[in-house]
Amino acid sequence: MRVTQSMMTRNMLINMNQNRENMNRLQEAMASGKEITKASDDPVRFSRAARYRSMIAQNEQYRRNINDGMAWSNNYETVMEEFRSLLEEAKALAIQGADNTQSLDTRQILGNRVDGILEAAVSVANGDHVGKAIFAGTMTDLAEPFSYDGTSVTYNGNSGSITRRIAESMNLNINVSGTDLEATGMFTALINLRDALNANDPVNTAVSIGEVDSAIDDVLTLNSRIGLNKNHLEMTETRLNIADSNIMAFLSRTEDADLAEIISKYNAEETAYQAALTTTSQVLNLNILDFLR
Amino acid sequence: MNQVAMRDNTAEPEGVTLKYGNIPLQGEKRLNLIHGLPGFEHLSAFVLAELEDYAPFCALVSEDEPEISMLIINLQFLSISNNVRVPGREWDAVVANNKDAREIWAILKTDHQSGEFLANVKAPLIVNTEQGIAKQIILDSEDLVVDYPLSEGLL
Numbered sequence: 001m002r003v004t005q006s007m008m009t010r011n012m013l014i015n016m017n018q019n020r021e022n023m024n025r026l027q028e029a030m031a032s033g034k035e036i037t038k039a040s041d042d043p044v045r046f047s048r049a050a051r052y053r054s055m056i057a058q059n060e061q062y063r064r065n066i067n068d069g070m071a072w073s074n075n076y077e078t079v080m081e082e083f084r085s086l087l088e089e090a091k092a093l094a095i096q097g098a099d100n101t102q103s104l105d106t107r108q109i110l111g112n113r114v115d116g117i118l119e120a121a122v123s124v125a126n127g128d129h130v131g132k133a134i135f136a137g138t139m140t141d142l143a144e145p146f147s148y149d150g151t152s153v154t155y156n157g158n159s160g161s162i163t164r165r166i167a168e169s170m171n172l173n174i175n176v177s178g179t180d181l182e183a184t185g186m187f188t189a190l191i192n193l194r195d196a197l198n199a200n201d202p203v204n205t206a207v208s209i210g211e212v213d214s215a216i217d218d219v220l221t222l223n224s225r226i227g228l229n230k231n232h233l234e235m236t237e238t239r240l241n242i243a244d245s246n247i248m249a250f251l252s253r254t255e256d257a258d259l260a261e262i263i264s265k266y267n268a269e270e271t272a273y274q275a276a277l278t279t280t281s282q283v284l285n286l287n288i289l290d291f292l293r
Numbered sequence: 294m295n296q297v298a299m300r301d302n303t304a305e306p307e308g309v310t311l312k313y314g315n316i317p318l319q320g321e322k323r324l325n326l327i328h329g330l331p332g333f334e335h336l337s338a339f340v341l342a343e344l345e346d347y348a349p350f351c352a353l354v355s356e357d358e359p360e361i362s363m364l365i366i367n368l369q370f371l372s373i374s375n376n377v378r379v380p381g382r383e384w385d386a387v388v389a390n391n392k393d394a395r396e397i398w399a400i401l402k403t404d405h406q407s408g409e410f411l412a413n414v415k416a417p418l419i420v421n422t423e424q425g426i427a428k429q430i431i432l433d434s435e436d437l438v439v440d441y442p443l444s445e446g447l448l
Contacts, residue, residue, distance in 0.1 A: 026350055027403070
């Protein structure tokens with residue numbers, strides 16, 4: 001028998017309708033067939049469901065830590081871009097100052113501008129995230145992790161790591177310490193450039209161009225590390241979301257609505273009990289005071 | 294209660310009926326989930342079986358902990374399947390060189406309020422049906438979500 005297009009279409013529609021009908025029946029079956037389980041009825045199943053529910057709660061805490069880590073990383077990215085911009089500006093001044101035709105006065109003006117860039121860089125390095133110094137290692141309460149006395153830059157923090165637990169057995173270092181920042185050679189390069197210009201020294205000014213370039217590269221490398229951190233945080237968050245979805249898929253077949261109701265009822269009773277204890281305590285105190293009077 | 298007593302991939306054990314809740318299962322296939330399932334990383338041996346009288350819905354049941362089971366559906370029954378592109382490296386991971394042996398499944402959960410089925414098309418299960426190797430992968434596309442309503446996309 002020849003199979004016509006209309007026959008194929010009709011068969012497809014029949015299958016689609018059957019699929020939908022089966023889906024509706026299955027949804028009803030699952031809704032009505034939920035087994036009411038209380039801890040006393042089946043402690044093993046109750047315990048298992050409760051355990052997976054607590055995993056979801058734990059994942060929520062991991063997500064908060066991930067969000068915190070992301071906020072730090074975003075802050076660092078902004079700051080690194082500021083450092084790069086300042087260093088590029090210094091490099092342009094260095095190129096200008098290395099020109100043999102420049103005068104003493106011009107180089108001193110350039111030297112003052114580099115000094116201004118140095119102050120700005122120190123100010124950026126003393127920035128904070130929600131009131132915590134971002135380049136102080138674990139000494140996040142420091143007001144000035146970096147101090148500049150007009151001659152040299154001093155780091156007052158430590159090289160400590162700030163970590164966040166972002167998954168089971170997975171901690172991530174979310175900070176960049178001042179030690180890491182110093183290691184870019186940024187402040188040293190700017191100081192050397194300033195001094196060369198103020199000394200009217202075109203040779204060392206030219207050398208400084210290379211030092212500033214090297215500092216720019218190291219700042220970009222540090223920025224890449226921050227980018228990798230962000231990727232790691234994003235991937236971990238996605239995996240947590242998938243884990244939660246799988247756990248909910250498992251709990252969908254069990255007594256999650258009843259379990260939620262039971263937990264909610266327990267919490268309400270616990271709150272009422274604590275409130276009753278407090279009230280009773282207040283009543284007793286009144287009686288004691290009355291007695292003492 | 295789910296019962297998975299068999300070890301033979303083909304023979305059904307006598308006197309033991311596989312169930313998903315109160316619904317009997319049939320046509321079971323054994324799967325080895327490489328890397329486990331996020332949330333259930335300690336489990337890798339599963340059985341994929343059809344729900345009797347509820348085609349096209351199937352169940353994924355853990356062999357080691359039969360209480361751990363989920364509803365699943367083959368993506369061919371969802372209109373969104375056209376948007377699902379599995380990278381070649383993922384098929385390589387489950388050694389699915391034969392394209393005819395490749396299947397893609399979505400894990401289902403129910404909406405807490407409405408009881409409606411929601412399919413996780415963001416992280417589907419890819420299956421090499423020849424060798425029984427499977428993996429839950431995460432797709433990059435922003436069009437794909439973990440809670441795709443079946444009522445909208447079931448074919």
